[in-house]
Amino acid sequence: MRSLTLALAGFGLGVVAGPASAIESFNVPFENIFPTAGSSESSIDPFVDDFVGVFEADSSTSTSIRLRLENNTSTAEVGDAFISRVYFDHDGLLTNFVVNSDNVGVVDFETLENLSMAQDNKISPPFEAETAYRWSTPGNDNAVQAGEALGFTADLAGGLDFGSFESAMRLFEPIPVRIGMHIQGIDGELSDSIVSGRPSLDLPPITEQPIPVPAALPLAATAMFGLGWFARRRRKAA
Numbered sequence: 001m002r003s004l005t006l007a008l009a010g011f012g013l014g015v016v017a018g019p020a021s022a023i024e025s026f027n028v029p030f031e032n033i034f035p036t037a038g039s040s041e042s043s044i045d046p047f048v049d050d051f052v053g054v055f056e057a058d059s060s061t062s063t064s065i066r067l068r069l070e071n072n073t074s075t076a077e078v079g080d081a082f083i084s085r086v087y088f089d090h091d092g093l094l095t096n097f098v099v100n101s102d103n104v105g106v107v108d109f110e111t112l113e114n115l116s117m118a119q120d121n122k123i124s125p126p127f128e129a130e131t132a133y134r135w136s137t138p139g140n141d142n143a144v145q146a147g148e149a150l151g152f153t154a155d156l157a158g159g160l161d162f163g164s165f166e167s168a169m170r171l172f173e174p175i176p177v178r179i180g181m182h183i184q185g186i187d188g189e190l191s192d193s194i195v196s197g198r199p200s201l202d203l204p205p206i207t208e209q210p211i212p213v214p215a216a217l218p219l220a221a222t223a224m225f226g227l228g229w230f231a232r233r234r235r236k237a238a
Contacts, residue, residue, distance in 0.1 A: 024162055025056035026169070030181065030194040034122040047073050047081070047186075053179055053196055060163035065094075066101065067152040069181065071144045080185040083144035087117045087129035087180035093165070094154040094177060099133050105148030106141060109133040117180045119193045125174045127195060140185070170199050 030051045050072040057065050073081050086109070088094065099109050112132040120127045135143035144150045156165055168176045179196040186192060 022059055023056055024058075024060045024062075024166070025054060026166055026199045028053040028055065028169070028179070028196040028199050030179075031197050033119045033193050033195055048194055050074075051083070051181065051183070051194060055166075055169075057162035060161065060166075062162045063156050063160065065154055065156060065162060065165070067154065068102070068104075068149050069144065069151075069179070070104075070149045071146055073146045079187040080145065081183055081187075082135075082140055082146075082185050083150065083181050084140065084184045084191075085112060085117065085132065085134045085182040086150065087115065087120075087127075087182075088131040088177070089127050089129055089180070090131065090177045092130070093157050093160065094131075095157050096153075096155045097131055098153045099150075101151040101153045103149060103151050105145060107144055107148050107150050108136045108142040109150055110136045117193055118182055118191070120180065123180075123195055127178060127180060129180065143184070166199070 030048055030053070032045055032048055052070045052072060054068045054070065055065055056068075069083065069086060071081070071083055088097075099111075100107070110133065112134040115129040115132050117127065117129060117132075120129070156162070160168075165176075175196075175198055180193060181195075182191065182193050184191045
């Protein structure tokens, strides 16, 4: 994963760090997975925007992140829809996951060994989960119900900091970290799967600065290293 950090340095991408105590954050939206009109696979469409992922850290230089997955649906609109399973395709960028960190509501999740998410074969580029969680049994009381949230903490791998991670999430293709969620209880009996997309807000424009020739040479070298990460992701997507 160090090649990702080098790519960011080589291409001049990054987020300007604020005060050391500032909380940095960005949201990721979710979208349905190639819905089939008239089937239960499109049942979540009107409400998919009510599911949100929030990444945050204490500063842009932090190497640890927090993630909060929110169910902001209304029972009156969508029934008792709840998040039952969560899947991460993170390409090794996130390590040392801790689940149930600052949950909101009566939420409790545990590790899920089966990494196959419903409809994941319809996602392009391929969604290959490396880490997964499900609500703890019995019953679904511990799932993420309307108005509740599931929290995680994780470390960034390969020397990344939060600012570089945010830049990669906004600008790299394919997106380095994707989150899949299985939603159950839609209108009482339907289920569907959704996957996270690119962060909603645009980065400020990048202002190019003149670089002295001796300094430009190391940057060119790091950019070449960064191409290795792109090549590996492209092979994965093939």
